[in-house]
Amino acid sequence: MIELMNASLTREGRPVLSPMNMQLAAGQHLAVLGPNGAGKSSLLRLLSGDHACSGGWVSVFGDNPAKMSLREKALRIAMLGQKPDLRFPFKVEEIVALGRYPFAESPRRTNSIVLEVIEALELDLLIGRSILSLSGGEQQRVHLAKTLVQVWDLQQPGLLLLDEPFAALDIAHQVSARRLLEEMRSRLPMTVISVVHDLHGATADFDQVLMISKQGQQIGFGSPLEMLTEEQLSRIYGVGVRTLYFEDGQVAGHSANSS
Amino acid sequence: MKISMLAMVLILIWLALMSVAIATGASSVLIQEMLLTGSTSHQIVAEIRLPRALLASLLGAGLALAGASIQGVFRNPLADPALIGISGGAALFAAGYLLISSQPDAAMLGLSGSAMLGGLLATGLVLLVGGRQSDIATLLLAGIAINAICLAGVGLLSFLAPEQRLRSVSFWALGSFNHVGWSDVLMALIIIPVMLRLLRLAAVLDVLTLGDAEAGHLGINAKRKRLEVIVWAALITGVSVSLVGIIAFVGLIVPHWVRMTIGAKHVLVLPFSMLGGALLLLAADWFSRWLLAPLELPVGIVTTLLGAPIFVILVARWSRGVWL
Numbered sequence: 001m002i003e004l005m006n007a008s009l010t011r012e013g014r015p016v017l018s019p020m021n022m023q024l025a026a027g028q029h030l031a032v033l034g035p036n037g038a039g040k041s042s043l044l045r046l047l048s049g050d051h052a053c054s055g056g057w058v059s060v061f062g063d064n065p066a067k068m069s070l071r072e073k074a075l076r077i078a079m080l081g082q083k084p085d086l087r088f089p090f091k092v093e094e095i096v097a098l099g100r101y102p103f104a105e106s107p108r109r110t111n112s113i114v115l116e117v118i119e120a121l122e123l124d125l126l127i128g129r130s131i132l133s134l135s136g137g138e139q140q141r142v143h144l145a146k147t148l149v150q151v152w153d154l155q156q157p158g159l160l161l162l163d164e165p166f167a168a169l170d171i172a173h174q175v176s177a178r179r180l181l182e183e184m185r186s187r188l189p190m191t192v193i194s195v196v197h198d199l200h201g202a203t204a205d206f207d208q209v210l211m212i213s214k215q216g217q218q219i220g221f222g223s224p225l226e227m228l229t230e231e232q233l234s235r236i237y238g239v240g241v242r243t244l245y246f247e248d249g250q251v252a253g254h255s256a257n258s259s
Numbered sequence: 260m261k262i263s264m265l266a267m268v269l270i271l272i273w274l275a276l277m278s279v280a281i282a283t284g285a286s287s288v289l290i291q292e293m294l295l296t297g298s299t300s301h302q303i304v305a306e307i308r309l310p311r312a313l314l315a316s317l318l319g320a321g322l323a324l325a326g327a328s329i330q331g332v333f334r335n336p337l338a339d340p341a342l343i344g345i346s347g348g349a350a351l352f353a354a355g356y357l358l359i360s361s362q363p364d365a366a367m368l369g370l371s372g373s374a375m376l377g378g379l380l381a382t383g384l385v386l387l388v389g390g391r392q393s394d395i396a397t398l399l400l401a402g403i404a405i406n407a408i409c410l411a412g413v414g415l416l417s418f419l420a421p422e423q424r425l426r427s428v429s430f431w432a433l434g435s436f437n438h439v440g441w442s443d444v445l446m447a448l449i450i451i452p453v454m455l456r457l458l459r460l461a462a463v464l465d466v467l468t469l470g471d472a473e474a475g476h477l478g479i480n481a482k483r484k485r486l487e488v489i490v491w492a493a494l495i496t497g498v499s500v501s502l503v504g505i506i507a508f509v510g511l512i513v514p515h516w517v518r519m520t521i522g523a524k525h526v527l528v529l530p531f532s533m534l535g536g537a538l539l540l541l542a543a544d545w546f547s548r549w550l551l552a553p554l555e556l557p558v559g560i561v562t563t564l565l566g567a568p569i570f571v572i573l574v575a576r577w578s579r580g581v582w583l
Contacts, residue, residue, distance in 0.1 A: 073478070075478075077476070079476045085470070087468070088523035090522070102477055102478040
């Protein structure tokens with residue numbers, strides 16, 4: 001269980017997140033939605049233990065992540081943050097292998113996991129290439145792969161935090177990445193929390209949605225169908241949002257109108 | 260070329276260079292006399308050229324390793340111990356120690372220790388002034404400023420010091436192996452355990468290049484590890500500066516060449532930088548003896564003449580967003 005109990009965050013005297021409340025069952029996939037500057041990435045950093053709560057508390061499977069040792073955290077919590085600014089010509093597979101740093105294992109084991117994830121994310125053709133020579137979308141996929149290898153063989157309940165994981169990916173690679181994530185979730189004791197902007201497919205992928213307003217306040221927490229209503233989305237983004245449906249009643253997507 | 264093959268080739272070139280450095284110089288030696296104890300040739304080789312060649316190799320390896328490690332922790336391919344103030348601070352403190360110490364020539368440990376302390380303090384000051392440690396421009400500018408202050412301080416100390424009390428400003432600023440002997444080699448041996456420790460940090464340096472937050476998510480306390488690497492790099496640089504003065508650019512050129520040749524993984528970058536550094540400084544020292552023989556150029560002039568143009572090219576490429 002991942003819990004936020006009146007968890008708030010103040011940075012340099014400025015309130016970033018107002019008290020948040022949430023109970024997310026283990027194994028679920030939560031989407032965090034909100035406009036730019038709402039504090040979504042800060043919420044991930046509260047959950048990863050990078051920031052400690054200014055008020056209230058955070059619990060990740062019963063532990064306060066800000067109090068866990070870095071090593072203990074690395075074995076249970078993986079996070080894809082903003083794309084790092086790399087300046088050295090590491091090869092694609094070398095960057096992905098860094099995700100296995102916390103584990104004392106044979107190089108052969110590391111290689112086999114790295115190759116599995118590289119294949120699943122269709123990065124095979126980039127093997128041997130320098131990360132500096134890749135496009136933004138390709139680099140994003142490499143960093144996603146590095147994060148996924150960290151939780152590839154989770155033995156104990158773990159948490160995967162993803163900050164806009166599909167932002168720079170084309171549609172085909174979004175589909176393969178989402179498929180891989182679902183496959184991992186079905187096989188591992190893994191809870192996933194993703195910050196997303198793209199609402200397409202949100203209802204299908206996510207079990208729960210947490211909405212945050214521009215002011216860093218929790219607007220709501222619940223199932224995608226409850227949360228992703230035209231009223232809620234229009235309210236948090238400040239533009240008129242319409243929900244589009246397939247013929248069978250499934251949500252096809254959302255469209256903003258500027259009028 | 261395979262990695263092991265490249266290592267073999269570099270080791271063979273080093274051995275060949277060692278032979279050239281030992282066999283050639285201002286006075287000619289007879290190869291058949293080199294092993295005859297008591298002969299002039301033996302004396303020149305055993306007492307002057309061999310310790311000099313060994314010291315150049317050892318310090319070259321150390322400086323290149325320090326450069327590669329510093330670049331890793333600062334995530335900055337343009338960092339070099341001499342460019343970011345470590346060497347300047349080391350020279351200032353070493354010169355200050357020579358001035359106040361009652362037995363300047365006997366206290367090599369004190370000299371190296373104060374050089375290391377000076378290097379650390381200068382680095383701390385650079386970080387304080389430069390702020391964000393990964394910002395290339397501010398780090399280099401702060402380094403230039405601190406270096407200028409330190410070298411002006413060395414100049415002032417040399418000016419104020421009684422004759423023969425302090426080595427010349429040009430010794431500190433441009434480095435020289437002119438006076439070295441076995442006692443200097445013995446002193447330099449203390450960098451070997453430090454180099455071994457840095458080699459063991461190769462995987463940590465890989466992770467640190469992702470940034471502090473990412474390193475934290477992979478279980479590494481970035482601040483603590485960065486401090487450790489800076490301390491070891493300052494120790495190597497301090498020992499080197501206290502023995503032979505500032506030798507710039509070895510720590511910049513060699514790791515850069517290594518990354519262009521075999522990639523960025525520190526488990527390879529660090530040992531190959533050591534090999535390349537040993538080769539470069541040995542060759543530069545031999546060249547500085549050979550060019551105007553029997554006169555000797557300070558070796559720092561050779562490394563700077565080689566390194567500065569490369570640095571200019573790197574800065575120009577960096578301004579266009581190209582790292583290698």
